[in-house]
Amino acid sequence: MAKDRSLFRFGIIFYGLGNQMMSYLYYKARKELTGEKIILWAPRHRPLADHNGFELERLFDIHPVGKFWGEIIWLLYKKRNNRLIRHFVSCRRDHFSDNLAQDRQDTKLIHFIMAGDKDKDFYIKRRKEIQEEYAFKESMLNEGSKQWLETIMQDSDSCSLHVRRGDYVGHPTFDNICTPTYYSNAIAEIKKCVKQDVHFFVFSDDISWCKETFGTEGFSYIDCNHGMDSWQDMMLISRCKHHILANSTFSWWGAFLGDREGSVIVCPPKFENKDNGEVYLRTWTRCSN
Numbered sequence: 491m492a493k494d495r496s497l498f499r500f501g502i503i504f505y506g507l508g509n510q511m512m513s514y515l516y517y518k519a520r521k522e523l524t525g526e527k528i529i530l531w532a533p534r535h536r537p538l539a540d541h542n543g544f545e546l547e548r549l550f551d552i553h554p555v556g557k558f559w560g561e562i563i564w565l566l567y568k569k570r571n572n573r574l575i576r577h578f579v580s581c582r583r584d585h586f587s588d589n590l591a592q593d594r595q596d597t598k599l600i601h602f603i604m605a606g607d608k609d610k611d612f613y614i615k616r617r618k619e620i621q622e623e624y625a626f627k628e629s630m631l632n633e634g635s636k637q638w639l640e641t642i643m644q645d646s647d648s649c650s651l652h653v654r655r656g657d658y659v660g661h662p663t664f665d666n667i668c669t670p671t672y673y674s675n676a677i678a679e680i681k682k683c684v685k686q687d688v689h690f691f692v693f694s695d696d697i698s699w700c701k702e703t704f705g706t707e708g709f710s711y712i713d714c715n716h717g718m719d720s721w722q723d724m725m726l727i728s729r730c731k732h733h734i735l736a737n738s739t740f741s742w743w744g745a746f747l748g749d750r751e752g753s754v755i756v757c758p759p760k761f762e763n764k765d766n767g768e769v770y771l772r773t774w775t776r777c778s779n
Contacts, residue, residue: 498600500531500563503554506541507721508739511624514546516605519612520584528603530554531563542718549721550624567602613746614771621747626725634714635722638691641710642729647686649732650748651677651704652741653694663762667737670703672779676734676756677704679777683754684732691730693723693741735770737761742769749773 501517503510510532517528532544532554546552555563570579581602613620631639642648651673658664680688690709694700697713715722727733727744735741735757745755759776761769770776 499526499528499603500555500567500600501528501603501605502567503530503532503544503546506740507545507549507724508743510544510546511743512739513605514552515612515620515623516584517603520603531560531602533564533567534560535564542720545721549626549630566600570602614773617746617749624743624747626721626728628725631722631725632714632719635719635726638712638714638726639729642691642726645689645731647684647688647732648730649680649684649688649690649734649754650727650730650741650744651690651692651709651734652727652736652738652744653692653696653700654736654738654740655694655696655699658737663764664737665763667758667760667763667779669779672758672777673703673734675777675779679756679775680732680734680754683775688732690734691726693727693744735774745774746771 501513501520503513503517514530517530520526521528530553532547534543534557544554547554554560566575566579567581569575570581578599579602580598580600581604583604628636628639653668653673654664677690688708690704692700692704692709692711694711697711701711712723712726724740724744724747727741728748730744730748731750731752732754733741733745733748733756735745735755737758737760742757745757749755755771755774756777757770757774759778
């Protein structure tokens with residue numbers, strides 16, 4: 491094994507809120523296993539920066555490296571394949587393993603880490619700790635979300651239903667997984683398992699499509715959170731008792747944070763059209779599409 495001699499390790503946290511939450515947990519677990527010092531870096535430039543910026547800081551007080559050093563790191567990352575710079579800068583996507591401490595082979599001065607897949611047991615073993623780490627603050631909710639939260643909490647068998655269309659429609663990796671057939675099967679599964687009147691709270695970036703697909707009886711449509719308030723949908727999802735997921739880390743987290751005794755959680759048969767390993771927990775029910 492090559493000697494580990496990296497002086498700086500930067501954990502890259504990128505894309506939307508759901509991916510940011512997964513990445514941060516990976517770096518935290520890696521630090522616990524290896525004793526490494528990992529500097530959190532949230533790029534401010536596309537394609538790594540997207541959606542609503544680095545939301546972990548605003549929502550959970552998790553802080554990345556400052557803007558000045560962040561720009562210098564961005565220059566190094568952007569030029570990492572330069573024939574001179576590549577001699578002392580490396581970048582690798584890591585996958586979580588309990589043997590991570592023995593698997594390190596960081597041989598260059600500066601090492602960029604991109605969080606990869608984690609074994610599903612990682613989340614099961616640390617469920618309570620993670621739910622506490624990502625506890626949303628109700629005081630940050632807007633008035634619309636506060637009203638929906640009150641409605642959801644009054645419903646003993648509320649079920650979130652998440653639909654992501656937008657950038658997924660026509661996407662070769664993500665489209666045609668959560669089809670109308672999948673949602674029909676998932677709704678039937680929830681009704682079969684709960685055996686009581688279930689009310690579905692629908693969260694989506696295409697509410698019009700959802701209303702045409704699901705109708706109005708037994709369904710409510712949450713459409714008060716956009717842009718920087720989008721995270722509030724995740725919080726409202728987490729307050730529902732049961733869940734129907736899209737193939738999205740956003741609803742994955744909403745369901746995980748809301749998973750409690752008696753919850754029924756239904757997920758699609760896969761997360762991507764390519765084989766990307768196990769994503770959904772074994773206690774969740776997969777429905778065909």
